[in-house]
Amino acid sequence: MxxxxxxxxxxxxxxxxxxxxxxxxxxxxxxxxxxxxxxxxxxxxxxxxxxxxxxxxxxxxxxxxxxxxxxxxxxxxxxxxxxxxxxxxxxxxxxxxxxxxxxPCFPVELTWGLVLALFRRIPFEHAAVQGGGWQSGLGRGLNGRTLGVVGLGTIGLPVARIGQAFGMEVIAWSRNLTAERAAEAGVARVSKEELLERSDAVTLHVPLTPESTHLIGEAELARMKSDAYLINTSRGPLIDEAALVRALKGRRIGGAGLDVFDVEPLPAEHPLRGLDNAVLTPHIGYVTxxxxxxxxxxxxxxxxxxxxxxxxxxxxxxxxxxxxxx
Incomplete structure (x- = not known):
């Protein structure tokens, strides 16, 4: 054999x-x-x-x-x-x-690694210190902010609970999420539109299906706060990647933390590489x-x-x- x-x-x-x-x-x-x-x-x-x-x-x-x-x-x-x-x-x-x-717990951990990296500017401050510098900007705290969880399942539920432990208000949406299930987790079920408009961080935890492909596109990105972060550790095509690149380049959202992409490994010339408001990891959510x-x-x-x-x-x-x- x-x-x-x-x-x-x-x-x-x-x-x-x-x-x-x-x-x-x-x-x-x-x-x-x-x-x-x-x-x-x-x-x-x-x-x-x-x-x-x-x-x-x-x-x-x-x-x-x-x-x-x-x-x-x-x-x-x-x-x-x-x-x-x-x-x-x-x-x-x-x-x-x-x-x-x-x-299944490891993508939960990476999700929070990306959230913290964005809010507290960890990659950028690390680069500043390594380059001989010191404090280069102001981070943002999590306490009192709003976390929007798309998909309250095996990964989304513990992500939501950790957000609560940080003192965040947690709201959630998915096509199949009921108000009862959300209430059991101490989370408010809201519409997709409300989640995008209210959240300081939006994190995706739904499977990739024909219905969920490009769940986040141009219109959805336009609803997000100008300083909000988008995190995806699930599947790349949940986000319209071209629309996200445009939103990041135009500073229409605060930034993105991405572990998954349309094409993997991510091509060397991909426009996401080099953006200073994107934290990228090479699909390592489960890689332990x-x-x-x-x-x-x-x-x-x-x-x-x-x-x-x-x-x-x-x-x-x-x-x-x-x-x-x-």
Missing amino acids: RIAILDDYQSVALSMADWSVLPAGVEVVSFRDHLHDEDALVARLEGFDAISRMRERTEFPRRVLERLPRLKLLLATGRRNSDTIDLAAATELGITVCSTASI EDNYRIYFTQTVENIQAYLAGKPMRVLMPGDKVLNFAH
Whole structure:
């Protein structure tokens, strides 16, 4: 068996688990770069029996799976995979798809890292000190400010609770949020328009669907306060990226904290790079040693189980979010 590990950006996959437990003759090859071109991806993978992918970094629609006749085992990681792997096609083609657990709290932590970085100007003050300077501007406190949470689910709810702990007023909106659920969290449910107009920080925590694509566009950005911040640690296309660039360049909002983008890795010439009112991180919300050890340890377990004829943590057509114990 030949196994490909995709998008191993930090070259850590082989050190996050004990791959030596696999039988002799199993070859594991790690690829650090990401291939956007579908033909190049197929050419790279056509000689492998199994593929391990990191979260949703590489999509596997039917047209790709059909071009990989040797593929028998697709090793996914994380809880959400059905939107980017055609599970029905995999089943028809005889490809077993297995996944792993994931710890959901880490994007919450990064969200607050970005909020604090923006309000307290941490990257800019760090740069000032490193450059030989000292205090370069005035930060803003969180206490008494208003936090607008879009999506009060697995990530949004703890984000809201932390905002309350900082002394913020927390308001929330999503298409499916009820006033009762919001009240249980001590949060006021408001309209999308009111949330945008009142919030000092707007943070997005909803899944990417056709309905949520460009949830924040030109009109929504125009409703925000001129000094408000927009934070996105969910999925890049929730925001109309071109509209956001225009708003940031025109100083129509205070700034943005972004961990996710339309195209990843973010192209070197992208206009978001270099903007002094944007704090950017390279999609690291879930990227922790803790999660990686789960992902790759359970991936090795999934390979062992498959080779033993007893596949485990198998994803089937219709599966949405998996809650495997870690």
